[in-house]
Amino acid sequence: MSPERPHRPLRAAVVGAGGIARSSHLPALRTLAEEGETEVVAVVDVDDTAVRAFADAFQIPYASTDLEAMLAEVRPDLVVLCTPPAVHREQSVAALRAGAWVWCEKPPCPSLADYDAVEASEKGGDGDPYASIVFQHRFGSGARHVRRLLREGAFGRPLVAHCQTTWYRDTAYYAVPWRGRWATEGGGPAMGHGIHQTDLLLDLMGPWAEVRGMAARLVHDV
Template sequence: MSPPPTVSGPTGPVRVALVGTGNIARFHASALASLPEQAEIVAAVDVDTEVLTAFRSRFAIPAGYTDLSAMLEDQRPELVHVCTPPGLHLPQVQTCLGAGASVLVEKPPALSLAEAEKMAAAEGGEGGPWLATVFQHRFGSGARRVRALADAGVLGRPLVAACHTTWFRPQEYFDVPWRGRWETEGGGPTMGHGIHQMDLLLSLLGEWTEVSATARRQARDVETEDVSLARVDFAGGAVASVVNSLVSPQEESRIRIDYERATVELVHLYGYGDSDWRITPAPGFEEEITTAWESGERGTDSGHHAQITQVLTALRQGTAPPVTSAESLRTMRLVAGVYASSFGGRPVTPADLGPESPFHARMDGGGVRW
């Protein structure tokens, strides 16, 4: 392969390619297509030629490939969106970074902490290609407003929080061969579904220090858990209850944080707008909190569009990727901590999840758990 292109600061639209043209790739392509001044989709890659052809025709993508390396060699994109099943992310991310292309990888970025660390190690350093992970719920104006108010000290200390992803997936959902298996999905709702809300919680509350958890298979015929419950402690003093479920007929995604001076609540399902957030001031703080809340940032729904806009801006300006590998690893470490605590039967800290831990190499710790 010829030498990689330089990646910092493209001036025209960023040359983007997508790998994996299934379900979620449509959200990526729609967002990119709505940003013609910032991005140009130059190619798509999929091993399923029928799916690839339909996708290319829907989004008017000029070139199609069944082989990632051939696409990279021919098209030399500046950015590749990796939208394949999680078990393929590591080799595909390494291949793209090795060819000089920055990467936006879908969640979960990898099957394990070991894989996520290998991906981070493949980044190019200063001015080189970087890796961003899709955690789109950080990027809505509601989350940004809460972060700004918390950072400014308006809300006081966070004390207690709830982070619940209670969704419903029938047994047929797991007919897709890669779902419901440790080898290919890396875990159940903790890894594949609740990871979004857990990432949002961490982006609001910061470093976690200890987790104590239980994972269960309550109702689905799968290898992984279908429910997990955890207590998570934070360096800033807050304690949170985290619930992840795929067996909950009344579905919702919920975050609630009781700060000293206000309760902040978010209730949505797969994405939120400003109206999905609510704030309740503590007695005595009504005016201060209401004024600060009403003057905060507004107008951006969470979702792929919000994050992809920032990814393109970061690439053009040569700044850090929105959701760095370090941030993505912190969230993955909490996922691994939930499994390590559930299957090890004791509280787990981030320091317990180094290379010596069986939960570093695999989210199930390398054994059959049920």
């Protein structure tokens, strides 16, 4: 039996009122709201000024600096995590324990042990909430094309795949306090950017057998 479809509109709460929430998630949630799929019911950020400005800009009825209080008072169906990576674990666990689905920005968490803790908070039954991670590169037209060619056998039996993530970001990008630090991002550009293509390769090629790494700091003070 297929799981029951969650009721609509899904009552969504956004946690982290920064760049990606403003530029991507709110526009997407609003488009879905027009289709009757979602309703943005709350926003949370540790920065009181930021959360109030965000709530005003997007006419969100509930704004708070306290995630636990929001979960208890608003009881959202879906929690969209747009916060720095080091807090994804605790916030995903809190949301799942409160019975909400989690839609979390990449990277999932700084360590596998962190992600195990998130998985352990999912009940695992049909229709029970779970955490998903934003890896939008899986769904681009190029990735879809390669996936189709792989499926059709156009490459024969692929033995090696090679990807490079040579994305430039300026100094201001890395000046955000949590970026490019082990404690708050779990690393630097490999974790922030390379993870998109690492995820895409895993999705296209299947699990890896061996990983080797090399890191150097060339330009930015990360």
